[in-house]
Every structure is written in C-alpha cells, then in structure tokens.
Amino acid sequence: MKKIVSFLLVAVMLLSFAACGSDKNDFDIVVVTDIHFAGREHFDYEGYFAESNDTNGSGKQMKYLDDILDAFIDEMKTRKPDYILMTGDNTFDGAKESHLALTEKLKVLVDEGITILNIPGNHDIKSTAFIFPDGGFEETESLTPEEYREVYANFGYTGGISYDESSLSYVYNTGKGVRFFMIDTNATYGLLYGEIIKEKYEWLEKELSACIEAGDVPVVAGHHNLLEHNPMFNFGYMLNNSADVQELFAEYGVNLYLSGHMHTQHIAQNENIIDIVGGAFSVYPHRYAEISFTDEGWTYESKETDVVSFAEKIGSTDENLLKYSEYGYNFFYNNAYSQGLDALSEVVTDKELLEKYADFSAKLNVAYFGGVFSDLDLSIAEQFLKDSSGTRWGFYMDYILMDTKDNVYCQWIYANE
Ligand SMILES: [Fe+2]
Known part of the structure; x- marks a missing residue:
C-alpha cells in the first residue's frame, strides 16, 4: 500500500503508470x-426549513444546488468518464418527486453513453x-425499495450481473478486470444505521468468490463507512458489523471501499483496505472524485465542481454564481460561525474573544469537510479547546482537530503488488 505524501509524487507516479500501463484495461470513473x-419546487426556500438549514444545519447549499448540479453535469459531458458511481443520499429527504427530478436531470449523461451506477x-x-404548500409544510410520499429499483432502472438497476434479493445491492462487471460491488448498506430503510445483514452478507460472499475465481478485482461502494475515520463518526456511520465485513473483504482481497454519509472528504486505511469517504456534493466545495484504473493499480483525486466557469459559460447574471468561490465558502462559513457563537456564548463572555473563537471554529469546520487544512491557522487551537471545554461545540472541534495532523484526504495512489 502506498500513501501519497505530496502532489509531486502523485504526478510522478501517474506518469510512470501511464508509461507502463496497458491500454486494454484502462478506464476512468467519477464518484459522487x-x-x-x-x-x-421541492425545498422550502423562504420558510422555516430554509432558515434552519442555512443557519443550523450541516451546510447543504440548497438554494444553488440545482445550478451546481448543472455545472457538474456539464463537466461530466466534457470529461466523459466511463462510469459515474453515486454512493447514496441522492435526495434531501427522500421525496419521490426529488428522486424523479434528479434522474430526469442525470438522464442526459446516460444519453451521452456514460454508465451511472x-x-x-x-x-x-x-x-x-415534506412538501411546502402555501407557506406551510406537509408530509409527502417517499419511495419503497421496489419503486427505487424502477426509478433508478437506468442508473444501475439494469445491466448488472447479479442483484441481491434481500436489498438493493448489485454487481456490475466492467469487462476490464474490475467488478463494482454496489452495496445497499442500509440496515433498515428510514433509519441512520448501516449493516450488511445476513442474507446480504451471504450474497456478497458468493459474488466476491465468483469475482476472484474469474480473476477480476472487486471494488466495493456503499453509503455507510467501513472503517473508523474519526471517533465522532462511529455509531450510525460505520457499518454495525464492520469488523465482520472487514474480515470478509480481507479474505477476498478487496482493497478499495468507496463511501459517503459523513459528508467529509476523508481517507482511512487498515492493513488490508482503504475506505475513501467522498465530501458531500451538496456541501461547499461540492466535491466529486476521479479514479483511474490501470493494470498497475489505481489513482484517486478529489475535485471541486467549477461553478464559476459554468456560470460564465451559460451567461448567468447571478452575482452569487459568478463569484461562487466566495459565496459558497461564505455560506458554509457563516453556517458554522452562527452555530459557534450560539454554542459558546454561555462559556465565553468576552465578545471579541467569542467572535474570534466562532471565526476559528468556522474555518476549521469548512477545512474539515473540504478535506484541506493547509491554509488553517491553528495557533489559537489550544486556548480555544481550554475555553470551550465541556461544551458540545468544543467537543466537536476537538475531534475535528485530530484530523488536522494528517492532511492527505484528496489524493491517493495504489499500486498492485
Ligand atoms: Fe448525507
């Protein structure tokens, strides 16, 4: 296993991969x-839900998400990856109408010949x-698993080589020496938790065995995380039976697991496997990742969706889109800043110091979710932790600070042994 320690090293190794790789089995994927x-029409842009999302939520950029997705789709039309893998939480709250609107938007990429799984x-x-009629809100229809299979028929639920009867998991054979194991990791639909339940586990083991027997490499994708990325994100984030699944993957030589759920851009590894969590597309800087597979191994690089170039390209007059690098950052920063002010106001009475801590924690939060800590000034970290000790916000930031020590979350390279 080789860990990337600098971008220069990545570039050098990519060149060497390109020089010795065989064209026959090379292909590129995008993961989102x-x-x-x-x-x-499916989000309450003016009312209570929007206000709550914007000031107290997880930083999802709902107001411009439609435009940001258009920018992504435009980038994909140019990049033309062989596959796009989507690892779950496609919708804000599971509304049937949102699923239909999303698949309608993504259909253009399928029509361009890109396989979306x-x-x-x-x-x-x-x-x-929910839907939001006349300024109020009322519950609306979500999807059953059977309906999900139908709505996403052209996004993985046809063309696979095996479909699990106990879940929405399936195997897709690229025909280029790699099989994608797209695992529905939900323990129970509608709840937070992930688990490879017994029936799913047995199907998965059978399919992994068939993959190895055929001489193919298994690459596994699931919404929930396989490894511990941060002690804060264990229960409800890691698979309930992660230890068993790690053993299964080790037995069948799985070395790459792709996940989401945490919303942070983050990479964890043990002696057998690398678990890469992609930053949530809905959160600034709206990441997706490119992975190139060759006979020699694979390279991973996380990218930021270029909203500004797209806004200029389509002649948008919206200043927020035209200056999105600033707007998107500020939106996410302000979201955390207001939460920091609120959470620390009882323990930090000096207004200037309170604002300084809110500023520090907002910058730290943006850096954590984006997976880039390089521009962060950590000089007040120790004082911040001391003064915020015992608060929920201080506890949260303490866990984030653990990750600043290992700042390689956006690139990786893996060379086959
Ligand atoms: Fe999510």
Whole structure:
C-alpha cells in the first residue's frame, strides 16, 4: 500500500503508470455522493426549513444546488468518464418527486453513453419527506425499495450481473478486470444505521468468490463507512458489523471501499483496505472524485465542481454564481460561525474573544469537510479547546482537530503488488 505524501509524487507516479500501463484495461470513473437533491419546487426556500438549514444545519447549499448540479453535469459531458458511481443520499429527504427530478436531470449523461451506477443512502427510501404548500409544510410520499429499483432502472438497476434479493445491492462487471460491488448498506430503510445483514452478507460472499475465481478485482461502494475515520463518526456511520465485513473483504482481497454519509472528504486505511469517504456534493466545495484504473493499480483525486466557469459559460447574471468561490465558502462559513457563537456564548463572555473563537471554529469546520487544512491557522487551537471545554461545540472541534495532523484526504495512489 502506498500513501501519497505530496502532489509531486502523485504526478510522478501517474506518469510512470501511464508509461507502463496497458491500454486494454484502462478506464476512468467519477464518484459522487450525498447530492441531497431537492430541485427548486421541492425545498422550502423562504420558510422555516430554509432558515434552519442555512443557519443550523450541516451546510447543504440548497438554494444553488440545482445550478451546481448543472455545472457538474456539464463537466461530466466534457470529461466523459466511463462510469459515474453515486454512493447514496441522492435526495434531501427522500421525496419521490426529488428522486424523479434528479434522474430526469442525470438522464442526459446516460444519453451521452456514460454508465451511472447508484445505490441508496439513509435519506432515500421510506424517508420522512415534506412538501411546502402555501407557506406551510406537509408530509409527502417517499419511495419503497421496489419503486427505487424502477426509478433508478437506468442508473444501475439494469445491466448488472447479479442483484441481491434481500436489498438493493448489485454487481456490475466492467469487462476490464474490475467488478463494482454496489452495496445497499442500509440496515433498515428510514433509519441512520448501516449493516450488511445476513442474507446480504451471504450474497456478497458468493459474488466476491465468483469475482476472484474469474480473476477480476472487486471494488466495493456503499453509503455507510467501513472503517473508523474519526471517533465522532462511529455509531450510525460505520457499518454495525464492520469488523465482520472487514474480515470478509480481507479474505477476498478487496482493497478499495468507496463511501459517503459523513459528508467529509476523508481517507482511512487498515492493513488490508482503504475506505475513501467522498465530501458531500451538496456541501461547499461540492466535491466529486476521479479514479483511474490501470493494470498497475489505481489513482484517486478529489475535485471541486467549477461553478464559476459554468456560470460564465451559460451567461448567468447571478452575482452569487459568478463569484461562487466566495459565496459558497461564505455560506458554509457563516453556517458554522452562527452555530459557534450560539454554542459558546454561555462559556465565553468576552465578545471579541467569542467572535474570534466562532471565526476559528468556522474555518476549521469548512477545512474539515473540504478535506484541506493547509491554509488553517491553528495557533489559537489550544486556548480555544481550554475555553470551550465541556461544551458540545468544543467537543466537536476537538475531534475535528485530530484530523488536522494528517492532511492527505484528496489524493491517493495504489499500486498492485
Ligand atoms: Fe448525507
């Protein structure tokens, strides 16, 4: 296993891969996760839900998500990856209408010849979903697993070589020496947790065995995480039976697992496997990842959706889109800043210091979810932790600070042994 320590090393190794790789089995994929799409008519843009999302939520950029997705789709039309893998939480709250609006948008990429393989996250099926008539809100229909299979028929639920009867998991054979195991990791639809339940586990083992016997390499994707990325994200994030699944993967030589759910751009590894969590597409800087497979191994690089170039290209007059790097950052920063102010106001009475801590924690939060800590000034971290000790916000930031010590979350390279 080789860990990337610098971008220069990546570039050098990519060149060496290109030089010795055989064309026959080379292909590129894009991975995108936690899109949380709602579409303009399916989100309460002015009311309580929007206010709550914008000031107290997880930083999802709902107002411009439709435009950001258009920018992504435009980039994909140019890049033309062989496959796009979507690792769940396709919709904001699982509303049937949102699923339909999303698939309608993504259809253009399928029509361009790109194979899209998708699985559900915890927000997609049997979820509590809302619509917002006349300034109010009322519950609306989500999807059953059977309906999900139908809505996403052209996004993985046809063309696979095996479909699990106990879940929405399936195997797709690229025919280029790699099989994608798209695993529906939901333990129970409508709840947060992930688990490879008994029936699913037996199917998975049978399919992994068939993959190895055929001489193919298994690459596994699921919404929930396989490894511990941060002690804060264990229960409800890692698979309930992660230890068993790790053993199974080790037995069948799985070395790459792709996940989402945490919304952070993050990479964890043990002696056998690398678990890469993609940053949520719905959250600034709206990440997706490119993975190139060759006979020699694979390279991973996370990218930011270029909203500004797309806004200029389509002649948008919306200043927020034309200056999106600033707008998107500020939206996410302000979201955390207001939560920091609120959470620390009882323990930090000096206004200037309180604002300084809110500023520090907002910058730290943006860096954590984006997977890039390089521009962060950590000089007040120790004082911040001391003064925020005992608060929920201080506890949260303490866990985030653990990750600043290992700042390689956006690139990886793996060379086959
Ligand atoms: Fe999510």
